[in-house]
């Protein structure tokens with residue numbers, strides 16, 4: 343594998359905003375979720391990493407615990423299924439006694455022309471990009487409301503507001519509803535000590551995440567994105583001449599997530615920030 347190009351942009355931290363805190367990061371077996379989990383642990387958190395890839399998430403928890411010296415708990419399962427998110431929160435409370443921060447990062451990167459979706463894939467795209475987040479928020483709210491404290495950070499992506507082709511389900515429906523959910527849930531919980539905010543990455547070089555055994559690609563079935571789709575997407579987006587012209591190192595995104603998820607972001611709710619090198623502005 344070639345050396346990642348974004349290593350010079352890797353963000354390090356001296357912050358300790360999560361001492362004594364407990365965070366849950368979904369979709370954290372690999373990629374951005376793994377980097378967010380490591381960042382929150384580096385800042386002092388005990389971290390629950392949840393993912394549908396059961397073996398990989400166990401391994402990730404073990405490695406990150408060794409790397410950071412912080413406690414990790416791995417939970418496997420499809421978070422879009424009824425009961426899985428409730429179980430995740432119950433096990434977190436049993437192990438660590440509280441949930442301060444929930445990062446909804448899990449997603450299924452299904453990019454294809456709308457006309458090419460089968461009924462089954464349509465359903466899966468909505469389950470894995472909408473229902474997982476809704477169920478995780480619903481599961482975590484009772485304990486946050488009871489404690490009158492909580493930070494929820496949703497990971498969207500810029501494609502929903504740049505009109506990127508072939509992103510109708512992933513971004514138009516999935517990330518668009520993530521933004522809507524951020525705003526309405528922030529409104530619903532505004533007097534309960536809970537904040538809900540959203541981070542939209544642009545292109546991330548997830549291969550620069552430091553995983554000693556990185557996956558060959560993002561977690562997706564080869565059948566989800568047909569031949570030529572990513573090449574055509576790259577051509578169309580490339581012609582638009584936007585952004586800083588490079589991918590981000592995943593730690594550049596994790597630092598924004600860590601801010602929204604920390605106690606100090608106490609007067610910020612219902613907000614969205616693009617961490618995308620200016621791919622979209624305001």
Ligand SMILES: NC(=O)c1ccc[n+]([C@@H]2O[C@H](COP(=O)([O-])OP(=O)(O)OC[C@H]3O[C@@H](n4cnc5c(N)ncnc54)[C@H](O)[C@@H]3O)[C@@H](O)[C@H]2O)c1
Pocket residue numbers: 368369370371372373374375392393394395419420421422446447448449450451469470474497498499500542543544545546547548559560561562
């Ligand atoms: N990589 C990018 O350039 C980019 C750009 C914009 C937005 N994003 C967003 O960032 C987040 C992370 O992206 P990534 O590139 O690391 O993706 P990834 O595919 O490498 O990681 C996503 C993780 O979510 C897990 N997951 C998916 N569905 C799940 C479910 N139902 N239950 C439990 N776990 C589930 C997968 O197993 C995987 O480990 C996603 O929300 C993605 O949409 C990524």
